[in-house]
Amino acid sequence: MRVYLDHAATSPLRPEVLNAYTEALQLVGNPSAIHSGGQSSRAILEGARERLAKVAHCDRNEVIFTSGGTESNNLAIKGLFAERAGNLIITTAAEHHAVLDAVEYLETQGAEVHWLKLNRDGQIEMDELSKVLEERSAETALIALMWVNNETGIVTPIHEVTALAAKYGVPVHSDAVAAFGHMPTNFAESGLATMALTGHKLGGPVGTGALIVSRATKVVPLLHGGGQERGFRAGTMDAAGALALAVAAETPQPDYTGLEALAVKLITPLGNLTRGASQGIPNILNFTFEGCPGDSLLFLLDQAEIEVSNGSACTAGVARASHVLLAMGFSEAEASSALRVSFGPQTTAEDVKALAEALPKVVATARKI
Ligand SMILES: Cc1ncc(COP(=O)(O)O)c(C=O)c1O
Incomplete structure (x- = not known):
């Protein structure tokens, strides 16, 4: 699945x-x-x-x-x-x-x-x-x-x-x-x-x-x-x-705060959350992974059957640094290593755990690219 x-x-x-x-x-x-x-x-x-x-x-x-x-x-x-x-x-x-x-x-x-x-x-x-x-x-x-x-x-x-x-x-x-x-x-x-x-x-x-x-x-x-x-x-x-x-x-959206807390707990040891915990809505999280090209992260995660995005515009197949993170004062390298994780009504804790389990290997591979 x-x-x-x-x-x-x-x-x-x-x-x-x-x-x-x-x-x-x-x-x-x-x-x-x-x-x-x-x-x-x-x-x-x-x-x-x-x-x-x-x-x-x-x-x-x-x-x-x-x-x-x-x-x-x-x-x-x-x-x-x-x-x-x-x-x-x-x-x-x-x-x-x-x-x-x-x-x-x-x-x-x-x-x-x-x-x-x-x-x-x-x-x-x-x-x-x-x-x-x-x-x-x-x-x-x-x-x-x-x-x-x-x-x-x-x-x-x-x-x-x-x-x-x-x-x-x-x-x-x-x-x-x-x-x-x-x-x-x-x-x-x-x-x-x-x-x-x-x-x-x-x-x-x-x-x-x-x-x-x-x-x-x-x-x-x-x-x-x-x-x-x-x-x-x-x-x-x-x-x-x-x-x-x-x-x-x-149709009301579920309460995503539990999934947010789980994702923060499992993913922050591997990457940096780009916002403070109280500053955002719980269904959108963004992490940067030092030294990892964002498009490599997406590609490797897709191979592991996990679909996420980095939110940055991808024109003619050329991945670019996130204009949002650049506008916030992040470096080009940081803004190029972003991963956005966003939840919907079908998302389960197992989905978040699957991402967290796949990430260490994906991050290590992406760093070598
Ligand atoms: C903040 C924001 N504004 C506007 C849009 C564009 O909306 P639509 O895809 O319905 O044209 C999007 C879609 O990605 C969005 O995230």
Whole structure:
């Protein structure tokens, strides 16, 4: 049996989701159509919106269904930027590429970016944010900070950020893809303008997701067409996908703290945990293994039937150092030796033990490569 410890990359469909999804997929009718089939699809879609809103603690009208995290982040960042007068974007270099690349694209279109520094704990310094807002709030279009980092599991104190930003009237977008469903993400209390989430990290289908857009916020759409989703996201609405996303969001995740403690106990003698125990969500752990190329670790573990990842982008088969760890001040060598272990509802203590048993040999072999 292969051991799958890569749920932060994608997590298998949960049985509840599969049942609801396959049933809804058999419905015929565009949710915008007047006939009965269309109205049945509309009822499923709006029911899903209501259910997702309840989990996200937002108003149903604030839910904009999208194709996932990448689209939601792009819509928020490009859409807020186009809507606002300023041309400064405040963010960090540890964001997911769905944010980084959108921001870097906007740089080619005249945006200026203030990259907030991160400390070794992966946290921004509030003083730096405060200073840049004090000096440049009139020029600031938006702040984009992820709620949970998908490589390290580190949690950003979003409420502190939004409280500060509110003093200057600057909207805050958060990529909550790794947070939503895994920790409390109460949108109404968050002070956020927009929040991105996706289905497939929760046991929902790939290709489902949402951007929560507060009532007070407007974004210029990326897609123009039929005016669906408050005019923010044109395209025939995917009622079955919306339902599957809502069911995945409603299905609670298990408590992963026991697995986290076990993994920390068994793996830290072999590698270094890249965050403090209290700084992250329990389902994502990241270790560095001195002197081991990350891609060799992955390859050797895969041969031992264990599937993990290092979270770093792998372009055309060339493994690169983790941009997240580099942004936190880790050396190139450390950032190239990372391994991300992430849990899902199917993960057992045996899976964690299998990884810990395979690692000494894998690490020793990788060091020789
Ligand atoms: C933090 C984060 N943001 C955005 C995304 C992109 O989401 P999607 O795969 O749904 O486009 C991911 C997926 O890896 C992610 O981990």
